[in-house]
Amino acid sequence: MVRGAELAIKEFNDAGGLNGRKAELLIRDDKLNPQEAATRTLELIDKDKAHFIVGSVSAAVQLSVNNVTKQRQILYNSISQSDTINEAKDWSRYTFHECLNPHMTAGAVARYALPKMGKRVVFLTADYAYGHEMVRGFQTAGKSLGMEVLADIRHPLGTTDFSSYFPRILALKPDILIVCNFGRDQQIAFKQANDFGLKKQFKIIAPLLMHNGRMVDGHKAYEGIVGGTGYYWGMEANLASSKRFNDSFKAMHNGLYPTDYAGLGYAGVRNVLAAAKTAGGTDTEKVISALQTLKGDFYKGNVAYRACDNQAVQSVLIVESKERATATNDQDIFKILAVENFDESKLRNCSELGHKA
Numbered sequence: 001m002v003r004g005a006e007l008a009i010k011e012f013n014d015a016g017g018l019n020g021r022k023a024e025l026l027i028r029d030d031k032l033n034p035q036e037a038a039t040r041t042l043e044l045i046d047k048d049k050a051h052f053i054v055g056s057v058s059a060a061v062q063l064s065v066n067n068v069t070k071q072r073q074i075l076y077n078s079i080s081q082s083d084t085i086n087e088a089k090d091w092s093r094y095t096f097h098e099c100l101n102p103h104m105t106a107g108a109v110a111r112y113a114l115p116k117m118g119k120r121v122v123f124l125t126a127d128y129a130y131g132h133e134m135v136r137g138f139q140t141a142g143k144s145l146g147m148e149v150l151a152d153i154r155h156p157l158g159t160t161d162f163s164s165y166f167p168r169i170l171a172l173k174p175d176i177l178i179v180c181n182f183g184r185d186q187q188i189a190f191k192q193a194n195d196f197g198l199k200k201q202f203k204i205i206a207p208l209l210m211h212n213g214r215m216v217d218g219h220k221a222y223e224g225i226v227g228g229t230g231y232y233w234g235m236e237a238n239l240a241s242s243k244r245f246n247d248s249f250k251a252m253h254n255g256l257y258p259t260d261y262a263g264l265g266y267a268g269v270r271n272v273l274a275a276a277k278t279a280g281g282t283d284t285e286k287v288i289s290a291l292q293t294l295k296g297d298f299y300k301g302n303v304a305y306r307a308c309d310n311q312a313v314q315s316v317l318i319v320e321s322k323e324r325a326t327a328t329n330d331q332d333i334f335k336i337l338a339v340e341n342f343d344e345s346k347l348r349n350c351s352e353l354g355h356k357a
Contacts, residue, residue: 001055001057001079001261001262001264001265002027002265003249003252003253003256003258003262003265004249004258004261004262004263004264004265004266004267004268004269005025005054005055005265005266005268005269006025006252007248007249007252007253007266008265008266008267008268008269008270008273009023009024009025009269009273010252011248011270012270012273012277018273018276018277018280018281018282019280023273025269026044026048026050028040028041028043028044030055030056030058030061030065032057032058032061033061034058034060034061034063034064035064037056037061037064037065038064038065038067038068041053041064041065041068041069042068042072045068045069045072045074046072050074051074051075051276051282051284051287052074052075052076052077052272052276052282052287053065053069053074053075053076053077054076054077054078054079054098054265054268054269054272055078055079055265055268056078056079056080057079057080057261058080059080059081059082059084059085059129059130059133060129061080062078062080062082062085063082063084063085063090065078066078066085066090066091066092066095069092069094069095070092070094070095073094073284074094074284075094075096075272075284075287075288075291076094076095076096077096077097077098077268077269077271077272077291078095078096078097078098078099078268079098079099079261079264079265079268080099081099081100081101081102081105081130081182081208082097082099082101082102082129082130082133083101083102083103083133083136083137083348084129084133085097085101086101086309086311086348086353087353087354088353088354088355089354091309091310091353091355093288094284094288095309095310096272096291096305096310096312097309097310097311097312098264098267098268098271098312099230099264099312100228100230100314100316101133101137101311102130102133102134102136102137102207102208103133103136103137103140103347103348104137104316104342104346104347105134105137105207105208105228105230105316106133106134106135106136106137106138106141106180106207106208106228107137107138107140107141107346108141108228108316108318108340108342108346109138109205109206109207109226109227109228109316109318110137110138110141110142110145110147111141111145111340112226112318112337112338112340113176113203113205113226113318114142114145114146114147114176115145117175117176117203117205118174118175118176118202118203119145119146119147119148119175120148120150120173120174120175120176121138121142121147121148121149121150121174121175121176121177121178122149122150122151122152122153122169122172122174122176122177122178123135123138123149123151123152123153123178123180124153124155124162124165124169124177124178124179124180124181124189125152125153125154125155125180125181126154126155126156126157126159126180126181126182126185127154127155127156127157128157130180130181130182131154131180131181131182134180134207134208135152135178135180137207138178138180138207150172150174151168151169151172153165153168153169155181155185157185158184158185159185159188159189160188161192162188162189162192162193163192163196166192166193166196166198169198170198170201173201173202174202175202175203176202176203176204176205177193177198177202177203177204177205178205178206178207179193179204179205179206180206180207181206182208182210183210183213184213186206186210186213187213187216187217187221190204190206190217190221190222190225191217191221194220194221194223199223199224199225203224203226204224204225204226205225205226205227206225206226206227206228207227207228208227208228208229209222209225209226209227209228209229209319209321209334210229210260211229211232211259211260211261211333211334212259212261214321214333214334215259215331215333218324219321219322219323219324219327219333220324222321222333223321223322223323223324224320224321224323225320225321226318226319226320226321226337227318227319228316228317228318228319229260229316229317229319229334230260230263230264230300230314230316230317231258231259231260231262231263231264231299231300231317232260232317232319232334232336233246233257233258233331234332234334234335234336235300235301235317235336235339239297239300239301241297241298241299241300241301242299242300244299245258245263245266245298245299245300246258249262249266256331257331263299263300266299267298267299267300267303267312270298271291271294271298271303272287272291274290274294275287275288275290275291275294276290278290278294291305291310292305292307292310293305300314300315301314301315301339301341302314302315302341306344306347306350308350308353308355309350309353309355311347313342313343313344313347314342315339315340315341315342316339316340316342317336317338317339317340318336318337318338318339318340319334319335319336319337320334320335320337321333321334321335322334322335
């Protein structure tokens with residue numbers, strides 16, 4: 001995330017900045033703690049005089065940051081997977097959401113997987129907002145596809161042993177096990193599912209497959225698992241903007257390819273700075289108006305912001321984790337199976353979110 005943001009700052013400054021005025025990136029660690037995030041956000045605004053806030057990977061943390069930026073009337077561009085931040089009770093004019101949300105991600109994966117892999121599903125779900133939202137997104141898309149939910153088995157956040165859940169899952173004989181968790185929980189669940197031979201019995205998918213988790217645990221645990229993501233560097237084969245972004249990122253970061261969250265860090269900062277340039281300054285209201293009308297292909301295909309909630313409308317990638325034998329290098333981890341080019345019709349509608357028409 002930070003590396004992507006650094007590239008956005010460099011490109012902006014190399015192009016002359018804002019009438020010669022250079023951008024500065026201030027980095028603070030929220031420690032995945034909402035109170036810590038609120039404190040750091042207040043410091044950035046009141047002490048450091050930050051004009052814009054971008055970031056957060058935790059749904060709870062982003063809401064804490066959003067509360068502060070609403071009160072201080074500062075533009076905030078969130079890059080966390082969350083449905084809640086788009087809802088009227090938490091949203092404000094100052095709130096933008098650069099990231100995909102669970103409704104978008106899970107819906108795209110459902111539309112790809114259910115017709116190809118079968119309709120009988122079991123959810124293995126982290127018992128907090130992120131997991132619940134992913135299940136809801138999958139169920140919403142699955143209604144029209146004939147999905148049959150055999151069980152939604154929930155586990156506590158931070159589970160280290162999933163073996164007690166496997167006998168029940170096996171007894172239900174699903175076509176698909178849908179793993180709706182995140183980070184270390186997902187990595188452990190995949191590894192133990194592989195060790196227990198679950199992949200021999202049914203397909204395993206995840207609404208969101210994280211690049212970093214896959215890099216840490218390698219080919220074996222993830223082999224054959226299908227899921228969604230917002231960006232993968234392999235898009236460069238068919239998309240010039242992706243190739244440009246990848247090349248610039250690799251040149252700046254010793255040959256590393258950008259991850260999905262590097263893409264979000266880049267876009268989250270890049271688009272706010274582009275809006276400031278269009279606005280001709282850092283006046284919050286003018287930058288908001290400019291960002292709301294920003295659209296184009298910046299690194300992953302066309303992106304635009306929906307009027308009612310400032311959600312970035314964008315593509316979702318369906319990927320499959322590669323076998324070691326088919327990987328061209330140690331960063332070649334996914335095969336792109338499909339790209340769902342999003343439009344507003346696939347989002348929750350504005351009235352459902354509580355926004356006025």
